[in-house]
Amino acid sequence: MIAAALAAVQDRINEAARAAGRDPDSVALVAVSKTHPAEAVEEAVLAGQLVFGENRVQEAKAKFPDLKARFPQLELHLIGPLQTNKVREAVALFDVIESIDRPKLARAVADEMARIGRKPRLLIQVNTGREDQKAGCDPDHVDSLITVCRDQYHLEIEGLMCIPPAEADPAPHFRLLAEMAARNGLSVLSMGMSGDYPAAIRAGATHVRVGSAIFGHRDYA
Template sequence: MSEFDSLQKNINSIKNRIENACLKVDRNPNNIQLIPVTKTVETDRILQVVRMGYPAIAENRVQEARRKIKQMGQTAEQLEWHFVGHLQSNKVNKVVRFASMVQSIDRMKIAEKMNRRLNKVGKQMDVLIQVNVSGEESKYGLAPDNTLAFIEECAKLDHLNIKGLMTIGLFSDDWPKVRQGFRELRRLQGKITALQIDHVQMQYLSMGMTNDFEIAIEEGANMIRIGRGIFGERMHPDSYYWPGINEAKSHHQNTRNN
């Protein structure tokens, strides 16, 4: 089987799983946006998936994304780059240059620095607010109880367009608990929507990865982030992308993330 055929088979499998999940809860599969997570994936394989109809891709590390963009040349300008990793202060200026959306905003320091940089270059940026619904220490994101106040402050930054919420599901095979976390994010989305905060839209609920996206869809996700399910297992453990996670959590995360 060729590389293209293998990727197409994986994409078709994910699409079937999306359709089956939507069928269970009477949702339209066309309303679910699939974002391929391309960390560690080389550009030739990424472009094969892009040609299958997925021009929005997600990266976790700024340096890796910039390398790929340089390799792709003008083709990179036609893609929609989502940044989904933990954003460090010294990388904000670089992210602003290439990202179409940052899905991992969870600190006011970062939001304010992004806003200043965006103002300087005359640009707007769509962002999602990352929420840690599982409460795991290995994850970044706001505590659910702190999210509303954060969004109210973040909404004052006129170069950031708040478009919704993002979370990484519980690293567990206890599926009822995984579902509970996704349900919590949906509840939070509804609460924020009802408040009709100026300059805040709850358009996207980004949750669900290779092992748990069906549950996420059943609980309201309309954006899912899939890496392994499309590209296969990675050479690097996920501790490479989230430094500071202890070894046990890193191993468990590597089996479940994206």
């Protein structure tokens, strides 16, 4: 079931990329495995999926060390908010941290990377809808945060990530993220989820984060 769902999602990604005049290989699928068990992740790996996203450090810590030991090529992205008290665990476990959103967090990540000598790739999360309940840097502060990360903390920021408001047309949010990335010389755009990733691909997404379309509905109980 997961293998078939993965194939269907990948076919749709390829179709959307071609329709936008893009190489399908320029769009990476991040399979969002939050709330799903390690067995589901393993099924996806055996079907050829190697890039996964998790929202919570503790859940990922319980699920992925064994998987990464058995599948060393597996790549794990943190796509949920990161608290400074979880930075040590996050830097040790994740290959990509997509949710840098404030100078204090950037400094903590830089310090921990220097301490253990591990360098996960980094993205800045942008709260494009300026939603109070959602993590992410305000769009007006993105340029200055990138400058702080680069100049003060010597962090290599690869790109930007966003989660548009649930009820909004996502296209303007994707365009905004692409504009911010372009003016800062950033090549990675993590945007688009199960319901809107074709629109994200049209706007230039390099990574789309798809969960329920692959693993099914989540049981948050």
